[in-house]
Amino acid sequence: MSRRVVAIVALAGLIAAGAAIVRAADSPLQGTWQIVDQNGRPGPGVYIFARTHYSMMTASADRPDIVDISQASADDLRALYGPMAANAGVYEVSGNLVTIRPIVAKIPVVMKAGAYEVYAFAIDGTSLTLTQQRNVRGPVEGRAPVRLVRVE
Numbered sequence: 001m002s003r004r005v006v007a008i009v010a011l012a013g014l015i016a017a018g019a020a021i022v023r024a025a026d027s028p029l030q031g032t033w034q035i036v037d038q039n040g041r042p043g044p045g046v047y048i049f050a051r052t053h054y055s056m057m058t059a060s061a062d063r064p065d066i067v068d069i070s071q072a073s074a075d076d077l078r079a080l081y082g083p084m085a086a087n088a089g090v091y092e093v094s095g096n097l098v099t100i101r102p103i104v105a106k107i108p109v110v111m112k113a114g115a116y117e118v119y120a121f122a123i124d125g126t127s128l129t130l131t132q133q134r135n136v137r138g139p140v141e142g143r144a145p146v147r148l149v150r151v152e
Helices: 002-025 074-081
Strands: 031-036 042-049 053-059 084-094 097-105 117-124 127-135 146-150
Touching: 042 146
Parallel strands: none
Antiparallel strands: 031 042, 031 146, 042 053, 053 084, 084 097, 097 117, 117 127, 127 146
């Protein structure tokens, strides 16, 4: 009787693991998305969603063109790196919400243990809109949605 219970528990575990893999593989976000402006023109930003991991990188298009960073002043470096955002980690989708949990980020506080951000998302054909709802510090209000278009 004990072997039968162990076999049933093992089978249930395999079925649950398989269902989780199917759910992750079916993520509507999976793919590569490029930021676009209000007119639909591509901008400097790419979001990549794999099966369970993501990467987000954006930058301002009007950053200074610094050829030799070793000669740059502190103000030059702030102008260069300040308007950039970059992080990567794991994500989960639940309904129309995606929760990201950064593993690496430009800003250290973003990747601290327990950090997360939750975005509402909407997909319309090849367009994706992400609007931040909350993070580990609480609700986020007044943020403009990020608009992206699927490129892969």
